[in-house]
Amino acid sequence: MKTSIINDTRYLLPDNLTKKHFLDSLKTCFTVKQVTNTSESFSILENFEWSLYSKKMMAIRHENQTISLWNELNLFDDETALVIDNINARAKFWWDFPDSDAQQTLKPILKLRALYPVYQGILKIEQLNLQNDEGKILIFCQFISICEPERPRSPIMRQVKISPVTGYSKEHKQAVKLLRELGGFKPSLPPMDSLLGALGISPAPYTVKPELNLPAAMPARTAVSSIISTMIEKQRLNEQGIINDIDTEFLHHFRVSIRMVRAAIAQLKEVFPQHDVPVLKQRFGDLARETNYLRDIDVFILDKERYMNFLPESMRNDLLPMFNDFEKKRQTEAKRISRWIASRAYRKEIDDLQSLFINGYSAVETEWSEQATIELAINKIQKTYKKIYKAAQKINNTTPDENIHSIRISCKKLRYLLYFFASEFNMKKIKRVGKHLKSLQDTLGIFNDLTVQGDFLKNYLYQLEHKPKKDIMLIASLGGLISTLYTMQLQERYRCIQELAIFSNESNQQLFRETFIVSPEAG
Amino acid sequence: MKIIASYSIKGGVGKTAASVNLAYASAKAGNETLLIDLDPQGASSFYFRISAGKKDKRGYFFTQKNRLLKQIRGSNYKGLDILPANLSFRNFDIMLNSMSKSKKRLKQILSSLEKEYDLIILDCPPSINLLSENVFNAADMILVPVIPTTLSERTYEQLLKFFQNNGYKKKIIRPFFSMAQSKNKLHRQTIANMENRHPEFLKSIISFLIEIERMGVHRKPALVYASKKSHVQSYRTLFNEIVKILDKK
Ligand SMILES: Nc1ncnc2c1ncn2[C@@H]1O[C@H](COP(=O)(O)OP(=O)(O)OP(=O)(O)O)[C@@H](O)[C@H]1O
Ligand SMILES: [Mg+2]
Numbered sequence: 001m002k003t004s005i006i007n008d009t010r011y012l013l014p015d016n017l018t019k020k021h022f023l024d025s026l027k028t029c030f031t032v033k034q035v036t037n038t039s040e041s042f043s044i045l046e047n048f049e050w051s052l053y054s055k056k057m058m059a060i061r062h063e064n065q066t067i068s069l070w071n072e073l074n075l076f077d078d079e080t081a082l083v084i085d086n087i088n089a090r091a092k093f094w095w096d097f098p099d100s101d102a103q104q105t106l107k108p109i110l111k112l113r114a115l116y117p118v119y120q121g122i123l124k125i126e127q128l129n130l131q132n133d134e135g136k137i138l139i140f141c142q143f144i145s146i147c148e149p150e151r152p153r154s155p156i157m158r159q160v161k162i163s164p165v166t167g168y169s170k171e172h173k174q175a176v177k178l179l180r181e182l183g184g185f186k187p188s189l190p191p192m193d194s195l196l197g198a199l200g201i202s203p204a205p206y207t208v209k210p211e212l213n214l215p216a217a218m219p220a221r222t223a224v225s226s227i228i229s230t231m232i233e234k235q236r237l238n239e240q241g242i243i244n245d246i247d248t249e250f251l252h253h254f255r256v257s258i259r260m261v262r263a264a265i266a267q268l269k270e271v272f273p274q275h276d277v278p279v280l281k282q283r284f285g286d287l288a289r290e291t292n293y294l295r296d297i298d299v300f301i302l303d304k305e306r307y308m309n310f311l312p313e314s315m316r317n318d319l320l321p322m323f324n325d326f327e328k329k330r331q332t333e334a335k336r337i338s339r340w341i342a343s344r345a346y347r348k349e350i351d352d353l354q355s356l357f358i359n360g361y362s363a364v365e366t367e368w369s370e371q372a373t374i375e376l377a378i379n380k381i382q383k384t385y386k387k388i389y390k391a392a393q394k395i396n397n398t399t400p401d402e403n404i405h406s407i408r409i410s411c412k413k414l415r416y417l418l419y420f421f422a423s424e425f426n427m428k429k430i431k432r433v434g435k436h437l438k439s440l441q442d443t444l445g446i447f448n449d450l451t452v453q454g455d456f457l458k459n460y461l462y463q464l465e466h467k468p469k470k471d472i473m474l475i476a477s478l479g480g481l482i483s484t485l486y487t488m489q490l491q492e493r494y495r496c497i498q499e500l501a502i503f504s505n506e507s508n509q510q511l512f513r514e515t516f517i518v519s520p521e522a523g
Numbered sequence: 524m525k526i527i528a529s530y531s532i533k534g535g536v537g538k539t540a541a542s543v544n545l546a547y548a549s550a551k552a553g554n555e556t557l558l559i560d561l562d563p564q565g566a567s568s569f570y571f572r573i574s575a576g577k578k579d580k581r582g583y584f585f586t587q588k589n590r591l592l593k594q595i596r597g598s599n600y601k602g603l604d605i606l607p608a609n610l611s612f613r614n615f616d617i618m619l620n621s622m623s624k625s626k627k628r629l630k631q632i633l634s635s636l637e638k639e640y641d642l643i644i645l646d647c648p649p650s651i652n653l654l655s656e657n658v659f660n661a662a663d664m665i666l667v668p669v670i671p672t673t674l675s676e677r678t679y680e681q682l683l684k685f686f687q688n689n690g691y692k693k694k695i696i697r698p699f700f701s702m703a704q705s706k707n708k709l710h711r712q713t714i715a716n717m718e719n720r721h722p723e724f725l726k727s728i729i730s731f732l733i734e735i736e737r738m739g740v741h742r743k744p745a746l747v748y749a750s751k752k753s754h755v756q757s758y759r760t761l762f763n764e765i766v767k768i769l770d771k772k
Contacts, residue, residue, distance in 0.1 A: 166596060
């Protein structure tokens with residue numbers, strides 16, 4: 001029946017209940033028929049952000065490397081698993097899996113993140129049918145246990161799931177009663193949490209976006225210290241992933257975190273003594289700059305598919321030598337960065353910087369350091385917005401690209417200010433502001449990416465100059481790419497001008513005036 | 524949701540064998556399927572190891588969806604439910620007679636299961652009466668097993684005549700050959716003749732199969748225990764042919 005609700009009941013079994021006793025008790029009421037009985041080593045796969053967990057899904061890699069993907073409600077149910085082929089057993093990213101259905105399912109969840117095992121153990125699943133004398137199934141029963149690899153005989157979790165069959169509710173109740181009498185108890189947490197809990201794993205969903213809750217009246221310097229501390233913590237969460245080169249997002253988030261630290265220092269500089277600011281800027285800037293080249297190559301390689309698709313099919317392979325080139329360069333550079341992050345020098349520098357902020361930056365008072373955070377927030381947000389809309393109003397068809405790029409940077413600054421201070425203002429209004437800003441930033445971002453990509457290719461082309469003639473097809477395809485990007489850039493420029501007009505119109509100005517005020521409900 | 528009736532005026536022609544195996548094939552193909560055992564003998568229910576339902580004297584079956592749902596049992600197979608035979612089904616005709624719109628009652632109650640099932644298969648008892656007229660009104664297809672003998676041919680034509688005389692749509696009737704013996708000359712001739720005269724015959728033919736007779740011992744659809752190579756698989760072919768026709772409508 002389609003509409004019958006899934007009415008599975010899960011019970012955890014007490015440690016002192018032996019399996020034999022459990023089965024014998026079942027046999028007093030039912031004919032117990034074992035249908036399947038499997039035991040295998042398995043791993044639970046996740047990415048750094050716990051994206052599957054956040055979507056209430058779980059991926060398990062079996063002994064034969066196949067992966068089963070479940071919704072929480074159907075955990076361990078063979079028939080509803082999305083079984084993902086994993087022939088070469090090395091798939092980490094959604095695009096590594098051979099099956100396109102699996103790719104489409106995983107793509108929006110995993111994005112650019114790699115899957116890796118967060119738990120390895122032994123999984124035993126026994127499928128039992130509880131029947132009557134006629135051989136009619138009355139209840140489906142699944143006995144699941146998980147053991148640590150070192151102690152395959154002492155399960156650290158035993159769970160029984162009983163699923164009723166339509167029309168046999170009486171028998172189901174009987175089984176529930178029996179389980180209760182045996183000391184079985186319903187887990188208080190949802191299936192995935194109770195499983196992970198039993199295995200001693202705590203999911204730690206992560207996002208680079210800070211969630212700050214700075215009281216409106218907090219002294220501004222304390223607030224800014226706390227912002228910077230939070231972002232340094234985020235930065236450091238990404239260190240291990242860069243060292244192990246798990247996926248490119250670690251470095252990306254590492255850099256985003258530093259960028260937010262730098263934005264906080266530069267834009268909220270009035271809370272610090274004047275002569276400290278350039279030093280702090282320099283020190284964080286150095287950390288970021290060290291990783292520029294690797295990030296450039298990463299971005300370029302991630303776009304491989306897209307570049308190829310810009311060209312006629314017959315020319316696509318001509319680009320491969322260039323990508324091979326960059327993949328080699330990336331290997332070398334990623335190793336260098338991995339060693340750098342693992343180095344004592346880096347660790348000392350970041351430890352030092354972190355200790356400056358962790359308990360509030362200590363120095364002499366400044367004009368702003370003791371003022372209420374909300375005053376600082378309003379002042380800065382209004383100023384940044386004003387700067388954007390003033391610049392936007394001057395944009396027309398003849399404005400140099402440079403000016404558009406500089407507005408993009410101001411928008412990013414505004415975005416970070418909103419991250420830092422969102423909790424001080426009316427949430428609904430902040431959301432509206434955020435939406436307007438996002439739509440503008442997206443357009444400006446595409447425009448900027450096209451410029452950066454064009455420049456990147458041009459640079460590569462220039463340094464090819466002295467290579468032999470066999471590269472002629474590569475050069476031709478580069479030419480094709482560069483001109484495609486240029487055409488797209490021209491179109492995108494037009495869209496930027498439209499978006500800027502919207503962002504700086506009277507109603508948006510009004511929205512900013514209304515949103516960034518001292519309101520009684522916030523803080 | 525579609526409704527197929529496995530029906531024949533004649534007894535012992537393979538209606539139940541077809542219902543049971545088609546229902547299983549349907550569920551296997553991913554359809555939420557309900558097999559309704561309309562025969563008080565309860566042969567279908569027996570094959571699925573389900574005992575007769577509680578006696579329902581007042582004919583709630585035809586009036587109240589809740590009561591109907593309560594009688595439904597999950598089979599041993601995923602996606603396949605059974606509404607077992609009920610002894611009170613013996614009194615269907617009396618029950619129906621006392622109701623208004625007595626020929627459309629079955630159609631009404633079954634259409635209320637739209638959300639629950641993709642396909643309903645009715646295993647009918649052999650007769651023409653008020654119950655069968657309810658079946659004719661409810662079904663999207665009347666599947667008629669025909670043993671290729673001269674006598675069966677006459678019974679089949681009786682059914683066509685009944686449809687014609689009583690204003691039922693003849694085109695929902697789709698016969699197929701059942702228990703056909705390819706070594707039997709008479710069978711071969713009858714098949715050729717009837718296919719000629721009645722183009723509505725389905726292409727799939729169910730041969731006389733020893734495995735079907737063993738269904739009573741196994742108490743499972745023959746498709747479950749017969750080997751992949753055996754002719755029992757022709758029930759799957761038959762099911763696929765039926766689905767194609769129903770999908771076209
Ligand atoms: N294809 C077949 N090959 C061999 N035997 C068959 C086949 N189909 C049905 N039978 C046997 O013929 C007998 C009657 O079949 P079945 O019960 O399916 O017919 P029916 O039309 O439902 O009968 P009834 O009218 O009594 O309900 C049964 O013993 C069954 O095992
Ligand atoms: Mg029958």
